[in-house]
Amino acid sequence: MLKLLRNLFGNSSAPAAPESNLADSEKQSLRLTLAEQETLIRELKAQLAAAEKLEQDAANAATSRYQSQLLKEAAGPVSQLMTQSHLLDAGKTVAAKDIFAVANRLVAIFRSAGLQVDQSVGTETVYNPEHHTPLSSQVSIAPGDAVIIRFPAVFQDEIIIRKALVQPKEQ
Helix, strand or coil: CHHHHHHHHCCCCCCCCHHHHHHHHHHHHHHHHHHHHHHHHHHHHHHHHHHHHHHHHHHHHHHHHHHHHHHHHHHHHHHHHHHHHHHHHCCCCCCHHHHHHHHHHHHHHHHHCCEEEECCCCCEEECCCCCEEECCCCCCCCCCCEEEEEECEEEECCEEEECEEEEECCC
């Protein structure tokens, strides 16, 4: 009778059923697989972070080299402008054509780096507030009005750095 009761209610000292051992084995296998996958994910994340850092470092180095080259090209004209400014401050005469020659060299350097100057001074166009700013805040100009460019717009890669300064066309 004792044997029958044990079979009915189970005995903790009795060996586990084969199905229970199989389920425990599958659970353990799944836990190991999950742990391996979590480790792999951590390793892949670390590799991705390292690759992103290398890419950022390379981009920063390239930008630094480009900027350094641009500044080296501009150093001569900047030095000349500073000398001309010093001469003017000292009361010496400096020809305007000399100053503009140096300024034009700087503009050429910046153009080679992607600077774009749009529309010539004195050009007539229609007012577009996305591309133009009135030369005087006391003047009201409506979109589509005829205007004259007094200071050209400056762009880089089609992004406006400075809008053109305009004034209404005299009727």
